[in-house]
Amino acid sequence: MRYALAAGLIGVLVAGACEKAPDEAALHDSRGPKPAAAAANAAGPVEPGMCAEHGVLEAVCTKCNPKLIPVFQARGDWCTEHGFPESFCPACHPERGGKPVADVAADAAPADGTRIHFKTHDTARAAGLETVVALEQPGAVDVTAVARLVYDATRVAQVNARAPGVVRALHADIGTRVRRGTPLAQIESATVGADQARLATARARTVVAEAAYQRTQDLSRRGIVPANDLLLADQELQSARAEEEATVKALHLVGPQGDDATYMLLAPLAGIVTQRHSTVGTQVDLETMLFEIVDPSFLWAEIDIPEGDLGAVAVGQRVVLRFDSAPDREVQGTIDYIAPALDPRTRTATARARVANPGGELRANMYGRARILTGEPRHSVLVPRAAVQRAAGVPLVFVRLADDLYETRRVRVGLSRDGQVELAQGVRAGEFVVTEGSFLLKTETLKGSIGAGCCEPVAGR
Numbered sequence: 001m002r003y004a005l006a007a008g009l010i011g012v013l014v015a016g017a018c019e020k021a022p023d024e025a026a027l028h029d030s031r032g033p034k035p036a037a038a039a040a041n042a043a044g045p046v047e048p049g050m051c052a053e054h055g056v057l058e059a060v061c062t063k064c065n066p067k068l069i070p071v072f073q074a075r076g077d078w079c080t081e082h083g084f085p086e087s088f089c090p091a092c093h094p095e096r097g098g099k100p101v102a103d104v105a106a107d108a109a110p111a112d113g114t115r116i117h118f119k120t121h122d123t124a125r126a127a128g129l130e131t132v133v134a135l136e137q138p139g140a141v142d143v144t145a146v147a148r149l150v151y152d153a154t155r156v157a158q159v160n161a162r163a164p165g166v167v168r169a170l171h172a173d174i175g176t177r178v179r180r181g182t183p184l185a186q187i188e189s190a191t192v193g194a195d196q197a198r199l200a201t202a203r204a205r206t207v208v209a210e211a212a213y214q215r216t217q218d219l220s221r222r223g224i225v226p227a228n229d230l231l232l233a234d235q236e237l238q239s240a241r242a243e244e245e246a247t248v249k250a251l252h253l254v255g256p257q258g259d260d261a262t263y264m265l266l267a268p269l270a271g272i273v274t275q276r277h278s279t280v281g282t283q284v285d286l287e288t289m290l291f292e293i294v295d296p297s298f299l300w301a302e303i304d305i306p307e308g309d310l311g312a313v314a315v316g317q318r319v320v321l322r323f324d325s326a327p328d329r330e331v332q333g334t335i336d337y338i339a340p341a342l343d344p345r346t347r348t349a350t351a352r353a354r355v356a357n358p359g360g361e362l363r364a365n366m367y368g369r370a371r372i373l374t375g376e377p378r379h380s381v382l383v384p385r386a387a388v389q390r391a392a393g394v395p396l397v398f399v400r401l402a403d404d405l406y407e408t409r410r411v412r413v414g415l416s417r418d419g420q421v422e423l424a425q426g427v428r429a430g431e432f433v434v435t436e437g438s439f440l441l442k443t444e445t446l447k448g449s450i451g452a453g454c455c456e457p458v459a460g461r
Contacts (some may be wrong), residue, residue: 010224011311015193018228019047021349028307036203041291043247051064054098056088057082057098060085060088062084063084065117065216069083070143070147072129077089093242099326104353109392109410110396110408110442110445111410112409112410113400113407113408114408115407116406116407116444116445117405121403121404124404125276127437129400129437130431131432131433131437132204133431133432134381134383134455135383136424136429137360137381138380142372142374142414143372143373143374143414144310144369144379145304145305145306145348145351145369146304146369146370147301147302147321147368147369148302148366149302149355149362149364149365150302151296151300151364152299153390154461155271155296155297155298156294157269158266158289159268159270159289160287160367161187161191161265161284161285161288162187162255162265162286163192163254163263164189164191164284164286165262165283166187166189166280167185167187167279167281167284168186168187168188168262169280170185170280171183171184171186171214172273172276173273174273174274174275176273178267179267179270180267180268180270182266183266184265184266184267184269184273185264186264186265187262187264188260189262192251192262192263193261196257196261202240202244206241206244209239209241210230212233212237213233213234213236213266216230217233218231236343249381252350265290265304269295269373271289271296271298272295274294275291276290277289277291278290278291296364297358298355298356299362300355301319301321301331302351303319303335303350303351303353303372304343304348304350305338305348305349305350306348307342307349309412313351314335314373315338316334316336317335317375318332318333318372318373319333319371320332320371320373321353321368321369321371322369323366323370324366325369331355332355333354333356334353335352335372336352336353336365337352338350338351338352353392353454362379365398373428380422380423380424381423381428382423383397383435384419384421385419385434387421388413388423388438389441389442391442393410393446394410396409396410396442397409397426397433397438398433398438398442399427399432399433399434400432400434406434408441409446410423410426411424411425412424
């Protein structure tokens with residue numbers, strides 16, 4: 001939304017665009033270089049339309065066009081200390097780059113401080129706007145955010161075949177509660193049969209090697225064979241034992257085996273079978289997931305913390321959760337992890353809290369609201385829910401400055417209860433906020449407004 005000055009009068013006054021009178025130029029020179037100008041020159045080429053000397057928008061530079069000063073002063077938009085309009089004073093608001101707030105909004109929503117001026121007092125009265133006083137709300141900061149339940153990743157097992165083969169029997173199905181070590185399926189495997197044969201061969205080799213070593217050792221003591229023969233016999237014995245041990249470990253990883261080249265697939269943890277991807281006679285390999293087992297006694301609550309609230313959130317803080325399917329029930333947990341990066345789309349960081357679920361009433365993928373008890377003192381204000389509008393996803397409140405003048409405030413919304421909304425920032429206690437008719441003011445501030453054209457947006461604070 002382009003900024004607009006109070007009326008066409010200002011368009012006439014700014015026609016001189018930064019052409020200084022000689023006495024005004026001499027006055028600037030006597031005061032020395034301006035900090036804003038020095039910063040602008042140090043930064044490199046000046047942006048088109050900007051006053052290179054003073055670092056503000058050229059068309060509204062009050063240093064170069066002193067005739068604009070009474071216009072801004074009449075609107076109450078004046079910084080006496082620095083001699084610029086307060087709404088874009090480069091010393092007070094360096095983040096605005098010397099531009100009115102309506103020109104520096106980073107999104108499609110109205111900029112903070114955008115003012116709506118009705119053309120006449122009669123028009124303002126006819127708009128039917130109603131206001132209430134924002135009330136102070138002392139207390140502790142409670143950050144609220146969207147939460148969802150997911151499985152605790154440390155309590156989920158996806159069970160694959162331990163060796164390729166064919167499923168001969170199933171001992172568990174979806175919904176079966178299992179303990180650690182409970183049989184899930186019996187699988188016949190040629191690999192297991194080959195390993196069993198190698199184990200038998202390795203054991204026989206070990207027996208022969210042990211006997212040969214004992215015999216060579218006896219002959220060596222009697223001096224009948226050289227010491228080198230004893231070393232060779234010992235080497236053969238150690239090799240046979242190593243082969244036997246390796247084969248035993250390979251078969252142990254597969255699971256208990258029968259004599260018919262079958263092995264039993266066992267549950268690695270206690271829980272509930274939530275998935276089964278096999279039937280009797282299925283050919284399986286090492287990449288095939290046959291079962292998923294989940295222990296739901298504990299879940300993770302993943303909480304999307306808005307970027308603006310991250311400073312108040314820390315590991316170890318208590319969380320109270322309410323879910324849409326059970327609004328009257330509260331579940332508590334403690335934050336044990338906060339993601340080090342923001343989601344670039346939602347501008348939120350994921351925090352995680354472990355939640356006990358002994359009865360199993362909670363389900364993964366349930367959605368709800370999390371209230372993080374930060375314990376930090378703060379003073380917020382309460383306004384009716386009707387006072388809060390949203391434009392391009394940004395919450396807005398409109399504050400009455402005069403009977404025909406209103407100001408847009410970007411706010412940070414906190415808890416909402418009993419028709420009241422808590423505002424953590426953006427509105428001061430005692431200010432009058434618009435309730436009835438706030439939607440009309442929102443439409444007047446948007447690009448491509450659908451409003452009635454009864455008022456005009458003007459430069460902000």
